[in-house]
Amino acid sequence: MTALLPTRHDEAWHYSDIAAVAAAWPLPAPENIIVPAGGHYARTIVQDTGSIHQIDVAIGKDATAAVHVLNIGGEYGRVELNVTLHEGADFKLGGVQIGGNAQTLEIITTVTHAEPKATSSQIVRSVLADTATGTYLGKIAVARDAQLTDSEQSVKAMLLDRSATANAKPELEIYADDVKCAHGCAIGELDPMGLFYLQARGLSPADAKKLMLQAFVAGVFEGAGDEEMLTEAALKKLGELV
């Protein structure tokens, strides 16, 4: 926890709505989660009120943690995960953020592979309309002896209006030499030809967009205990944007 209010010079807060952060300042200490060796942890976070979540997760030897995030509410919403993986541990993140109006939504992760043979996979999809800003900052740190690390980041954003902004910054800090770190990042718009095709078959413009966006976020919540609830809430929010 930072004692001083962050500024935009702090990399992790570079795209943030500092006024909103100031209103929430000082933040309580981050939630601290320890997954014991061999344990399994699953967590769903729905940020729908405009709040800041800071969670530290330490995943023990051969343990797993799966976190699913739906970041959709309030003027400013931030979900910050600080994850440490011990030997053979596995971390999965499935995150969706959907923003309209002037919303600022952020998913910030720091995933540290502290020991060998740990795996991490992060999928984040952002849908942004109006003048909304969606940010994903994802840092992967691989310690010197964390050989056979396997980490993956797939980050995509869809802009529904030219006035919306998506920031995506995967960052790798690798000190081991036998590691696999894959990351893919894409920011795009809905395919106009696809939209026309759907409309030519009878879907209204809004329903056509909704269907394509539904496909865009599909799969992110796969395996979540609350998959149905998350999908439904995401669809409802998408419906408000199109």
Add this chain to the structure above:
Amino acid sequence: MLQITNLHANVGDKPILKGLTLSLNAGEIHAIMGPNGAGKSTLGYVLSGRPGYEVTEGEVTFNGQNLLDLEPHERAAAGCFLGFQYPVEIPGVSNVQFLREALNAQRKNRNEAPLSGAEFLKVAREQATALGMDMDMLKRPVNVGFSGGEKKRNEMVQMGIINPALAILDETDSGLDIDALRIVGDGINRIMRRPDKAVLLITHYQRLLDYVKPDFVHVLADGRITRSGGPELALELERDGYKELAA
């Protein structure tokens, strides 16, 4: 049923249709042939309301209403169907899901009750079977990874499910193998050859017209209809080409 009068249309800033006049009555099948780049697909897109295809002059009425006033989905609900020359791939959206939504949206627009999942699947299965398409394929994302011929067959399955009053079929025969051509030809006859329906069949080759016998054949060249005739015109074109005709 469809009355196109002196239609002019631009794509971007470029005039493509330049005074096209054509009329289709219920119960008729019209074939349109013409050189590459003549504006055949443009006609299909203009009739179905693709953004960027701007009508600068002329009129189109469909069953008495001004078609050009309607949004693409409203034209679909009114009974127009465009079979695409290049069917679009839509990752992540399953055929059945999209078709059920499309059909029910059309039904809603016409004040008809929506089909339940089971009712819809029954219709979809019938059409897929008639057109020799696997149900598994119908569950896959729209056209993604389909071969050229499979995409065209999928267009016809969609047409069977939607059951439109007017079908504009843009080179539905291209990319089909010999057996598929017959199956698709039979499909067009079965679905569309009815006294209350009409078809505008855009094609380059006589072979489709062997299965789907047109009542009229037109030549579209440089943005307008330059010649019209009966089925014999297609044979003449196949023999002599467009150059001869222009001379």
